[in-house]
Each structure stands twice: as C-alpha cells, then as structure tokens.
Amino acid sequence: MGKTGDSLGREARADPVRSFNRWKKKHSHRQNQKKQLRKQLKKPEWQVEREGIGRLVQSYAQINVNAITRFSDFPLSKKTLKGLQEAQYRLVTEIQKQTIGLALQGKDVLGAAKTGSGKTLAFLVPVLEALYRLQWTSMDGLGVLIISPTRELAYQTFEVLRKVGKNHDFSAGLIIGGKDLKHEAERINNINILVCTPGRLLQHMDETVSFHATSLQMLVLDEADRILDMGFADTMNAIIENLPKKRQTLLFSATQTKSVKDLARLSLKNPEYVWVHEKAKYSTPATLEQNYIVCELQQKISVLYSFLRSHLKKKSIVFFSSCKEVQYLYRVFCRLRPGISILALHGRQQQMRRMEVYNEFVRKRAAVLFATDIAARGLDFPAVNWVLQFDCPEDANTYIHRAGRTARYKEDGEALLILLPSEEQGMVQQLLQKKVPVKQIKINPEKLIDVQKKLESFLAQDQDLKERAQRCFVSYVRSVYLMKDKEVFDVSKLPITEYALSLGLAVAPRVRFLQKMQKQPTKEVVRSQANKTIEHSTSSLTNDEVEEFRAYFSEKMSILQEGGKGLEETEYRLDSGTSDEELEEEEEDHEEIEEKLGKARESQTQSVPNTDEGQEVKDVPVQFLDGDDEEEDGPGDDFLKVKRRDVFGIDLKENKTLQKKESSKSSVKKKVTKVAEAKKIMKRNFKVNKKITFTDEGELVQQWPQMQKSATKDKAEDDDSGGINLDKAKERLQEEDKFDKEEYRKKIKAKHREKRLKEREARREANKRQAKSKDEEEAFLDWSDDDDDGGFDPSTLPDPDKHRSSEESDSEETEDKISDTKKKQGMRKRNSSEVEAVGPASHHRKKAKWESLEPLDTGLSLAEDEELVLHLLRSQS
Numbered sequence: 001m002g003k004t005g006d007s008l009g010r011e012a013r014a015d016p017v018r019s020f021n022r023w024k025k026k027h028s029h030r031q032n033q034k035k036q037l038r039k040q041l042k043k044p045e046w047q048v049e050r051e052g053i054g055r056l057v058q059s060y061a062q063i064n065v066n067a068i069t070r071f072s073d074f075p076l077s078k079k080t081l082k083g084l085q086e087a088q089y090r091l092v093t094e095i096q097k098q099t100i101g102l103a104l105q106g107k108d109v110l111g112a113a114k115t116g117s118g119k120t121l122a123f124l125v126p127v128l129e130a131l132y133r134l135q136w137t138s139m140d141g142l143g144v145l146i147i148s149p150t151r152e153l154a155y156q157t158f159e160v161l162r163k164v165g166k167n168h169d170f171s172a173g174l175i176i177g178g179k180d181l182k183h184e185a186e187r188i189n190n191i192n193i194l195v196c197t198p199g200r201l202l203q204h205m206d207e208t209v210s211f212h213a214t215s216l217q218m219l220v221l222d223e224a225d226r227i228l229d230m231g232f233a234d235t236m237n238a239i240i241e242n243l244p245k246k247r248q249t250l251l252f253s254a255t256q257t258k259s260v261k262d263l264a265r266l267s268l269k270n271p272e273y274v275w276v277h278e279k280a281k282y283s284t285p286a287t288l289e290q291n292y293i294v295c296e297l298q299q300k301i302s303v304l305y306s307f308l309r310s311h312l313k314k315k316s317i318v319f320f321s322s323c324k325e326v327q328y329l330y331r332v333f334c335r336l337r338p339g340i341s342i343l344a345l346h347g348r349q350q351q352m353r354r355m356e357v358y359n360e361f362v363r364k365r366a367a368v369l370f371a372t373d374i375a376a377r378g379l380d381f382p383a384v385n386w387v388l389q390f391d392c393p394e395d396a397n398t399y400i401h402r403a404g405r406t407a408r409y410k411e412d413g414e415a416l417l418i419l420l421p422s423e424e425q426g427m428v429q430q431l432l433q434k435k436v437p438v439k440q441i442k443i444n445p446e447k448l449i450d451v452q453k454k455l456e457s458f459l460a461q462d463q464d465l466k467e468r469a470q471r472c473f474v475s476y477v478r479s480v481y482l483m484k485d486k487e488v489f490d491v492s493k494l495p496i497t498e499y500a501l502s503l504g505l506a507v508a509p510r511v512r513f514l515q516k517m518q519k520q521p522t523k524e525v526v527r528s529q530a531n532k533t534i535e536h537s538t539s540s541l542t543n544d545e546v547e548e549f550r551a552y553f554s555e556k557m558s559i560l561q562e563g564g565k566g567l568e569e570t571e572y573r574l575d576s577g578t579s580d581e582e583l584e585e586e587e588e589d590h591e592e593i594e595e596k597l598g599k600a601r602e603s604q605t606q607s608v609p610n611t612d613e614g615q616e617v618k619d620v621p622v623q624f625l626d627g628d629d630e631e632e633d634g635p636g637d638d639f640l641k642v643k644r645r646d647v648f649g650i651d652l653k654e655n656k657t658l659q660k661k662e663s664s665k666s667s668v669k670k671k672v673t674k675v676a677e678a679k680k681i682m683k684r685n686f687k688v689n690k691k692i693t694f695t696d697e698g699e700l701v702q703q704w705p706q707m708q709k710s711a712t713k714d715k716a717e718d719d720d721s722g723g724i725n726l727d728k729a730k731e732r733l734q735e736e737d738k739f740d741k742e743e744y745r746k747k748i749k750a751k752h753r754e755k756r757l758k759e760r761e762a763r764r765e766a767n768k769r770q771a772k773s774k775d776e777e778e779a780f781l782d783w784s785d786d787d788d789d790g791g792f793d794p795s796t797l798p799d800p801d802k803h804r805s806s807e808e809s810d811s812e813e814t815e816d817k818i819s820d821t822k823k824k825q826g827m828r829k830r831n832s833s834e835v836e837a838v839g840p841a842s843h844h845r846k847k848a849k850w851e852s853l854e855p856l857d858t859g860l861s862l863a864e865d866e867e868l869v870l871h872l873l874r875s876q877s
C-alpha cells in the first residue's frame with residue numbers, strides 16, 4: 001500500500017500540467033463563488049445614497065458650532081460641498097456658522113446679521129440639503145419657496161442658488177413681476193425651488209389653477225422686514241395661509257423690527273433667534289467708514305456733482321427718495337457730463353431695463369448708480385467704494401441697508417449721508433441709537449461746483465426736461481411730507497423756492513397740499529401732539545394698528561387728491577383740491593407711498609427718545625477722498641452748515657374713523673371719473689359753482705355754466721333748494737336750447753341785414769362816381785356848344801339806385817331766408833338784369849333826341865366826330 005501511495009505521489013509530481021489544471025479548476029470555482037456572493041451583496045445606488053443620508057442626518061445632532069470653521073465641517077452632501085468649493089466658498093461666516101446647523105436640524109430660524117455677512121448662503125445651504133435629504137425629484141413639485149422683497153434681490157438669490165446648487169438635480173425657477181404670467185404658469189409646477197417676489201407669487205396662487213404648494217417643505221423669507229415695510233403684510237398673510245402648516249421656515253434680515261417678530265410669531269414654530277451681532281459695538285460692518293454732511297437743500301445737486309467730479313475712478317451708489325428725482329437728476333447729470341458713466345435704477349423702469357442696469361453696474365469698475373430704495377436691500381454689487389445718501393433715509397434701518405451696499409464681506413467701503421439742517425439732529429440721534437458710528441465732515445465751499453446755471457439753460461431748451469424737473473420737485477416735497485417721522489422730516493422747513501431754482505426751474509411749481517398745510521398750522525401742531533402721545537403709548541404692533549396706518553396713508557392720499565380734509569366739504573369740492581394732472585401724479589406715486597406705508601408702521605413702534613448722545617457727533621473736517629482718491633481723481637472736497645427743525649403730525653384716532661369711511665379707497669386706489677364726481681355733487685346737493693370772467697372794460701365775457709336766459713330761468717332758480725333734479729334739469733336744458741336757437745337766428749338775420757346795407761352803400765357810391773364822370777364829359781360837350789340844351793342828357797336816364805332800392809326793399813323779407821352764397825349770386829343776377837332793363841330804354845331815348853336835333857358842328861373831322869359819339873355811347877352803357 002505504501003508503495004502504491006508513493007508511486008502515485010511520484011506520478012503527480014511527474015505530471016505538473018495535470019496538477020495545474022486541477023488547481024486552476026478549484027481557483028476559478030472559488031472566484032465564481034466570490035463573484036456571485038459580491039453580486040448578491042451589491043445595493044442599488046439609491047440605497048447607498050439613502051444610507052449616506054442617514055449617516056448625515058445622524059451626525060446633525062453632533063454639530064458643534066464652536067468647532068466649525070469651514071463648510072466641510074458641517075455634515076453636508078458631497079454635491080453641495082462640491083458646489084460651494086467650485087464657487088470659492090470654503091470658510092464660513094458667523095451667521096452661516098450659527099444658523100446652518102440649526103436649519104439642518106429642521107428648526108425654524110430667525111436670523112439677523114450685519115449687511116454683507118453672508119446670510120444668503122446661510123439659508124441656501126439648508127435649502128439644498130433639505131431637498132437632498134428627501135431625495136426630491138422634479139416629479140415631487142414645489143419643495144422650497146424663497147420670497148424676496150424686490151425683483152433684483154430675487155434674481156441675485158436665484159443666481160447664487162444656481163451657482164452653489166449646480167451639482168444637484170433639482171429644478172429652480174425665478175418668478176418675479178414684469179414677465180409673462182402665462183409663460184410662468186406653464187412652468188411653475190415643474191419647479192422644485194422657487195425664488196419669487198410676494199406679489200407675483202400671490203398672483204399665481206390666485207390665477208394659476210394648476211399651481212399648488214401642498215408638498216412644500218421649507219419657506220424662506222429674505223429681508224423679511226422689508227417685505228413687511230413694502231406693505232406686503234396682507235399679501236404675506238394670504239400666501240402663508242396657502243402653505244402647508246407642517247413646514248420649516250427661515251427668516252433673515254440685517255435689521256430686526258417689531259413687525260418681523262410679529263411675523264415670526266405668526267409663521268415660525270418655536271423659532272431659534274440668531275442675532276449674530278447683537279452684542280457687537282456697532283450694527284454696521286467694521287470696515288465701513290461712515291460720515292455725514294449737512295447742507296442746504298438748494299446746495300445738494302452741486303454737492304453731488306462736486307462729489308462725482310472728485311471720484312471719477314470709483315464705483316458709487318447714490319440713493320434718492322423718489323423715482324422722479326432719479327429720473328430727472330439722471331438725465332441732468334448725463335448732460336452735465338461729470339466724466340463717469342451714470343446708471344439709473346428705479347421701480348418705474350421696465351423689468352428688462354432693470355436687469356440690464358443691474359448687470360451693467362455689476363460689470364463696471366467705475367460708475368455711479370442713481371437709485372431708489374429698491375437697491376437698498378440685499379443687492380450684492382461687487383466692489384462698491386461709496387454709498388452716498390442724497391436724501392435722508394426714512395429711518396436708521398433704511399440707512400443701515402443703504403450703507404451696507406458697500407463694505408461687504410471683509411471689503412472696505414465708505415458711506416456719506418447728506419442731511420438738511422432740519423434733519424440733522426433727529427437723524428443723527430436715531431443712528432447713534434442704532435449703534436451706527438457716523439461722523440460729521442465738512443464741505444470745502446471753494447471746491448463746490450455750482451451747476452444751477454447749467455441746469456437753467458438745459459431747462460430753457462428742453463420742455464420735457466423742465467416738466468421732469470417740476471415732477472422731481474413735487475415728488476421730493478411730497479416724499480418729505482409723507483414721512484412718518486416728523487422729528488426728522490418737516491416739510492414746512494424746506495426752502496421751497498430756493499430748491500426749485502437749484503433744480504433749474506424759474507419758479508417753484510405749485511404744491512397744493514403745502515398751501516393747504518400753511519393755512520392750518522395750528523391744526524397740524526395739535527395733531528402732532530396727539531400723534532406723539534399715541535406713539536409713546538404704543539409698545540407692540542397689533543393688526544388693528546397696522547390697519548390704522550394703512551388708513552393713515554390712505555387718508556394722506558385722499559388729502560392729496562381732495563386738496564385738504566380740514567376744509568368744509570363744500571369748500572373743498574368747489575375748490576377742487578387736486579387737478580387731473582396731480583391725480584395722475586399721485587397715482588404714479590402710489591408705489592412709493594406703499595413703501596412709506598410700511599415704514600410708518602415700523603417707525604410707530606420705534607419712537608426715538610431725545611438723548612444727549614446725538615450731541616456727541618464730532619465736528620471733524622474730513623476730506624471726501626482717501627489718499628489714493630486724491631491721486632486718481634483729483635483733490636477731495638469738504639462741506640457744511642447746521643440748523644434746526646420743527647414738527648407736525650396727524651391724529652391717528654381721527655384717521656381711524658376716516659379709515660372706515662374710506663376703507664374701499666385704502667386698499668385699491670380708484671381713478672375718480674367725472675361721472676363719479678358728478679354723482680357725488682348730486683348726493684351732496686351742492687350748487688354748482690359759477691365762473692365769471694370780465695374784459696378789461698368790465699364787461700361780462702364768459703359765464704360758466706352758461707347763464708340762464710330762457711323764460712324758465714326764474715322758476716328753475718326758485719326750485720333750486722334740493723340739489724339737482726335730473727328730469728327738471730333736462731327740461732330746462734331743452735328750453736334753454738330752444739331759446740338759444742332763436743337768439744342765434746336773430747343774430748344771423750341782423751348780421752345779414754347789416755352786410756346788405758353795406759353792399760348797397762358801396763354800390764351807391766360807385767354810381768355816384770360814375771354819374772360825376774358823365775357830368776364832366778357833358779360839360780366838355782357843353783363847352784363846345786353852350787347854347788345847345790337839347791343834347792344828350794344822361795340825367796334823363798333812370799336812376800339805377802332808385803330802381804334797385806325799391807326792388808330790394810320789396811324782396812328783403814324773402815332774401816332774409818336765403819343763404820349768403822345764394823344771395824350773392826342773386827344780387828349779381830339782379831345787377832345784370834338791371835343793366836339789361838335800363839340799356840334799351842336809354843338807347844331809345846337817346847335815339848329820339850338825336851333825331852330831333854340838327855347835326856352839331858363840333859369843329860372836328862367826321863371821323864373824329866364819330867369817335868366822340870362812340871365814346872359817349874360806350875360810357876353811357
């Protein structure tokens with residue numbers, strides 16, 4: 001046996017091929033088994049991803065805010081991290097560090113941080129992660145809603161979202177006004193992340209049948225306080241009502257107001273309040289240098305021009321209080337050619353133009369943007385060096401947002417606020433109270449370039465520009481008038497005439513509400529006092545109060561339209577407070593007033609006590625330019641002067657009652673038609689007013705309405721005790737009409753008669769002249785034969801005038817009824833028939849005379865005699 005085994009082993013060793021084959025077989029078998037096992041073990045991709053998500057979610061609980069410095073320190077999806085890295089975002093900012101973790105954990109967050117501190121990514125990262133966690137697809141519909149106050153901000157947020165979220169598969173859409181609603185409606189249902197403005201969103205909710213937000217996971221309100229400021233409180237409430245209650249809500253802003261907290265109370269559940277810079281010394285970026293100057297209103301344009309001339313290589317934004325100011329000053333400055341490109345951005349521009357301007361200003365390295373407050377919030381223009389606030393902001397919050405367009409994310413920037421002497425104290429106090437470090441700097445009057453003369457010459461040549469200047473004037477004055485904070489804004493202190501001149505106008509346009517206001521100063525002061533009492537007693541904003549303010553501004557609007565509520569109703573009607581043009585103007589200004597409306601609510605809750613802090617402003621003369629500027633742009637300038645202002649206000653209680661009356665007006669401003677006006681007059685039993693005009697001699701030339709002349713006049717006037725009776729009025733009108741027609745006919749007749757008499761007189765004169773010439777000819781004949789009394793006697797001819805006169809007087813009555821042209825033709829015919837009738841008779845008589853007479857010896861030749869006779873005959877005919 002042992003031998004046999006040995007022999008076998010030897011055989012195997014002897015045949016290596018066989019043993020290799022055997023090994024190979026075993027090995028491949030094992031490999032196949034492994035392969036099959038691996039195949040069995042392999043999970044689908046979605047499953048692996050889900051497991052990864054699970055791990056991420058598990059680590060949310062372990063997020064340690066203090067340990068986070070980079071985005072990669074957060075448990076984020078690879079796709080989001082990749083997007084952030086590709087956009088060069090690696091290190092987190094403070095607000096991102098503190099809020100992203102909370103938002104990932106699914107909490108509602110109310111976040112506030114200084115301007116330019118990166119709030120956009122603080123909500124966009126959680127947005128992407130929320131949908132990623134749920135493995136959202138386009139089939140799932142709307143998952144996240146991001147609401148921004150302005151179109152530009154929505155557009156900007158959308159762009160950042162596209163950049164950071166490009167590795168995800170979600171669909172994102174931008175829905176803002178100014179575009180085709182139908183086109184949007186077709187696409188809106190395929191959008192997973194919707195960036196929009198509130199008005200447009202609500203429009204889709206109301207009008208786009210297929211649009212719904214039932215599966216919404218997250219709502220983001222960017223610049224929430226601004227959304228409310230712009231009068232969108234009702235819209236927001238309506239939107240929120242259409243959203244599912246089970247959702248996550250994030251709310252961000254650089255400034256926190258009471259109204260935002262109210263909104264948070266309504267829309268956020270157990271929110272985490274994150275106010276990053278609450279304990280910071282200043283509420284504005286540390287890299288922002290802030291100054292203010294005080295100058296007279298009429299100097300402001302020259303100050304701006306001088307500023308631009310000395311900052312030609314800088315990028316600046318200049319804020320104005322109204323669209324019409326931007327429109328006019330943009331045009332004027334373009335003509336002044338300061339040497340830097342000027343752009344304008346305001347709410348009255350077409351959406352396309354707004355986008356173009358936005359992109360153009362983003363691209364430019366040196367330019368100046370004239371803008372209204374639509375550019376004040378959230379816009380992230382790169383490398384802006386200067387923010388100049390040409391008109392005083394409504395409040396400290398608006399100041400902070402405007403100034404925050406520069407010095408963004410670790411960059412430097414400078415802000416300059418121009419204040420009127422009357423605005424200085426109130427505004428500076430507010431700013432200091434809001435922890436805004438502003439210093440006063442001065443103007444160097446020598447460096448101030450006066451442009452008033454140039455403006456005057458522009459306006460003299462260009463009517464359109466002149467009208468724009470007038471609109472700018474009214475718009476500015478009105479904006480000051482509408483400002484709620486009367487501690488700062490006092491329209492009665494404005495140097496109206498000087499301001500108009502500084503705009504290039506020869507005279508100040510009439511501003512009705514100012515005239516009315518000047519007539520009732522005592523009333524205003526009383527109202528102001530009442531207003532103040534209410535302001536101080538207000539600690540929180542209730543819905544009623546919001547409505548009260550809406551009413552207040554509605555009332556303001558109606559004051560503007562009706563020319564002053566303080567007047568007796570009859571009086572204001574007759575006075576017709578506002579012209580059509582003014583009404584139109586006010587309609588245009590509605591948008592702006594809506595903005596003020598929100599502001600009013602806010603300032604109501606934030607009355608500023610007078611502290612001495614305001615006095616601490618240092619009066620340091622500082623140049624406009626830093627060292628570099630001087631080299632680049634020429635020498636810098638300094639400016640200044642100081643004064644005080646006064647107060648007036650409006651009684652809120654009074655407005656509350658008025659609001660009830662005018663509630664319909666408050667929400668939607670209707671155009672007042674002439675029919676509506678007439679109906680109102682009828683209802684109020686007004687006597688229509690009469691306008692009487694006299695000539696220089698004191699004669700009545702025109703009466704409006706037409707003076708009653710018919711027989712019914714007295715009767716009608718007696719009836720006029722109870723307003724306008726339409727039937728009676730109609731009857732009277734018909735009577736008047738008849739009477740007028742008769743009067744007219746009489747007048748025409750008299751006119752015709754006068755004309756005929758003149759013509760007759762003219763003819764008579766002509767005939768006399770003719771007769772005279774004949775006499776002369778006869779005298780010539782008589783001279784040749786004095787004794788001959790039987791010669792040709794033209795006086796024997798019938799007097800054509802006599803003949804004509806009798807004929808005319810007979811036919812006068814008939815002729816009166818003939819039209820002018822017919823009559824002329826008729827007269828011409830009659831004249832020719834008269835000649836025809838007279839001709840043969842005279843000829844006959846002449847013939848008789850010549851026959852009875854001896855031939856005359858004229859002393860001429862026969863031929864000459866014949867010629868003389870022919871001549872006499874011709875002149876006779």
Ligand SMILES: Nc1ncnc2c1ncn2[C@@H]1O[C@H](COP(=O)(O)OP(=O)(O)OP(=O)(O)O)[C@@H](O)[C@H]1O
Pocket residue numbers: 088089090091092093096113114115116117118119120121253254377378379380404405408409
């Ligand atoms: N982590 C980051 N790393 C680098 N840059 C960042 C970061 N976060 C934000 N930024 C940049 O900072 C700038 C300001 O960001 P953002 O617009 O989000 O500020 P904001 O706080 O929303 O300002 P505002 O209050 O004015 O709206 C932007 O240019 C943005 O690209």
